[in-house]
Every structure is written in structure tokens, then in C-alpha cells.
Amino acid sequence: AQKVTQAQTEISVVEKEDVTLDCVYETRDTTYYLFWYKQPPSGELVFLIRRNSFDEQNEISGRYSWNFQKSTSSFNFTITASQVVDSAVYFCALSDHRLNNFNKFYFGSGTKLNVKP
């Protein structure tokens, strides 16, 4: 069965510190997608990144970087030089491969990041 685990419930850092949010997933599929979404205090879900199971290249986008390791079934998210505006709940999600393309998302329980000035 598909499952996403975000073991860190809440993390607090001081501005400019680097922080890594962990995500571990379980799936029997060989083809799948992984996502990160940000949920600021206003409540909406903001798409950050998608990664497919065949692409293990790490990705960097500004202060954000993602480390995908199939060997450990992990897709970790690092924020470099954190800012107060990064304070939010971050969700990792897994999408399984369906022949009929109707892919539902399995979300982790989220990690609340508090960045203090």
C-alpha cells in the first residue's frame, strides 16, 4: 500500500539557518511521482515540485533543494538560509501510477516549520 511518512511534526529554526524536512514513502509501484506542497497560514496548498521515480537527479530552485534517493525511499526538502516567510506546513505527497491515469495523491501528515526572526 502507498504511504508517506513525515516524522517531523514541527521544526523551529532561527532565520538564516538551513533546515531539512524529511519525507519517506512506501509504494509497490515502480513508476510513481513525488511532490512537495506548502501550506501557509492562509490555508491554500501551493505546489513546489514534482519528481518522477525515474529521475533521481537532485534539484535546486533558489533557496530550495530536493534530495531524492530511491535506495532509502526518501525525498527530502532543504531550505537554505530560511526566512520568516518560509513559515508554513509542508506536505510531501505520493502519486501512484495508474493505467487509466486517475492518480490520487497520498499525503504525509505534514511538517510545520516555524522560522523565527
Add this chain to the structure above:
Amino acid sequence: EPEVTQTPSHQVTQMGQEVILRCVPISNHLYFYWYRQILGQKVEFLVSFYNNEISEKSEIFDDQFSVERPDGSNFTLKIRSTKLEDSAMYFCASSEHPPSGRAGETQYFGPGTRLLVL
């Protein structure tokens, strides 16, 4: 940039009442979804919808729930007789029709409707 919109942003209702949550997906998207998030918990899949029919639903999506695409733009979630435990944030999402054989298309989420059942 196109986005998914949802109305209302907040709704308060009495237990046993019917509510309809509305969503306008991104215009060229053909796959639609509803998720819910009970306060402080994870986001849970409710239902997916394509070509005017439900493609998959979770165990949460019982007979009290229904979805409809009444016209070319709206996508609605109806809860027939609300219960206290239906209080949650409800998210609508949509994704593009993926190329043949590919899955995992990114789902874009609306801002959510916060439903409170008293």
C-alpha cells in the same frame, strides 16, 4: 497564471443540513478531485472525477457525498446531511489531461473551503 478557485471560503452550517461546495478548475484541465483536511491532520483523498463520472472514491466518500459538473466550468461537492465530523477544510484540485500512458500529472489545488458543522 490560471488557478483553481473555490467558493465559499468559509461556511458554517447546522448538523443535518445540506451544503454545496463549489470549485472552478483550471480551464483546460479535465481531471478533478476533492480532498479534505480535518484541522491539524493530513490531506485525505475523497474522490476523482473525469468525463462526467466518478473514477475513484475513498471510504470517506459515502452516500452522503456527491459530486457534479453541472456546466462547463463548475465542479461541486454536495454533502446531503452534514455531521459534526464533516467539519474540515475541503480542497478542490484539477490536473491536465496527461499524454497517453503517463500518470502523476501535477494537481493544482484551490484555496479551500473551511466547513464548520455545528
